[in-house]
Amino acid sequence: MKNLFLTCLTLSMFTSCAQGEKPEIMPKEIQIKTALLPAPDDKKEGAMVYGYDEDGEVVVLRQGTNDLVCLADNPYNKGISVSCYFKDLDPFMKRGRDLKKEGKETMEVRKIRGEEVASGNLKMPESPSMMYIFYGTEETYDKTTGVIGDGKFRYVIYTPFATTESTGLPLKPHAKGMPWLMDPGTHRAHIMVGPN
Structure with missing residues (x-):
């Protein structure tokens, strides 16, 4: 029993330290390459890209010239x-990021954004709007090229x-x-x- 207690104590201390550590922020060029992976080929060159600065804050890494906005991997989340x-969709997505930064949980974010849409303070697109997602594991992520080895696509149409x-x-x-x-x-x- 004593050994079990010491093991649990050690694990909890390790977890606390790990949670307090600053995540690794990829170089700007790698963040952009990875962020563009889900984009259709004809949209990649002109897409706007959000990513993370050295302090882990969301910033614009590249201005865009077309109608696509891409978001780099969140270094605070597991996986890529x-x-x-x-x-x-950008106002809706940005509002979600801002609320999460304030410490709001997922269901609270949904509730707040729902109320803001209902009041007219947050605008949603009137027509169906596309979102492309590409995801995979950290183990297959090449930090030198920005490629996700086991990546899969998922598509969302709001x-x-x-x-x-x-x-x-x-x-x-x-x-x-x-x-x-x-x-x-x-x-x-x-x-x-x-x-698929």
């Missing part, structure tokens, strides 16, 4: 995940307030890779596709 989305009745989509996939509707009837309603 990058995304690109239609520029009209369609605020869409329902199964308005789209004909099911609420869950019945075959691998098929589209389905998540969070129907809410400001967050979106069509999920993949991974």
Whole structure:
């Protein structure tokens, strides 16, 4: 019993130290390369890219010239995940990042953004808006090239307030890779596709 207690104490001390450590921030060029992985080829060159500075703050790494916004991997999260989305989703995405930075949990973020959309203070796109996601494990991430070796795609099409009745989509996939509707009837309603 004593050994178990000491093991637990040691593990909790290690966890606390690990949580207090500053994450490794990739060089700007690598962050941009990785952030652009999910983008369609014809959109990569002109996409705006958000990433992280030396203090771990979200900053613009590259200004854009088209309608795509890409986000580098969050060094505070486990695994590697990058995304690109239609520029009209940027206020919604930025608000989520800001609320998370304030320490809000996921469900609280959803509630606050929902209230802000309902009041008109936060605008959602009126038309379906695309989001491309590419994700994988840290073990296969090449920090020198920005490539994710075991990466998979997932696609999300935001369609605020869409329902199964308005789209004909099911609420869950019945075959691998098929589209389905998540969070129907809410400001967050979106069509999920993949991974294959």
